[in-house]
Amino acid sequence: MREAAHALVSEHPVPTEAEADPAPGGPAPAGPPVPAQRVLRHSVRSQVLDALRAALVAGELVPGEIYSGPALGERFGVSATPVREAMQQLALEGAVECLPNRGFRVLTRTARSLAELAEVRSLIEVPVMLRLARSVPVATWEALRPAVLATAEAAAAGDLPAYAEADRAFHGAVLSLAGNAQLVRIAEELHRRAQWPLPGAPRVRRADLVADAAEHSALLEALIARDLPVVEALVREHFAGA
Known part of the structure; x- marks a missing residue:
């Protein structure tokens, strides 16, 4: 998928089983071309999953198209x-x-489904962040600056999969301060679903990523200042533009 987001190159690829897995009645459809890339033997499944997730975010796995395991395995x-x-x-x-x-x-998304995801995320994250803003000490918030910087760097590079990963990491780091693992897990799943693009949607511009990353910085400053109205406004606006 994208080398900038996933360093998966190996000199010792695992042999493909593409020829050993034909579908009855003929080979399975391969789907539209996906950039070839080889993965390391270590944690192969995890790395393939990361690469496929990045391809979904980047729009390289096309909604409505069918992809076969052997064909994708050969490309990887x-x-x-x-x-x-x-x-x-x-x-x-x-x-x-x-x-x-x-x-x-690959399932097809709709504008309504994305709007529903944004609404649910807002219902979960807004009250949690307001509660955290009242109680979390400044030093703890300051420790999240590297997470904010990671989103800014990915945005500046125009690397959408890397930005998506950094975006989830920042939100996850904030929500983890609530001490509720189930909350973090559910919020991450909703966040990941919200990052899959609509079919035919224009490519996300670097300027859009930079603006989105700037909202993370502004949110962190508002959390440090315990400015609850600004925290609420920023989080709601962030989801509205997602």
């Missing part, structure tokens, strides 16, 4: 097994659907 330089395992995880996350003997179809 791995067997079909870790690809299928990663795709099954994406199916649990609502990104794809499994098609027996065919592969996986």
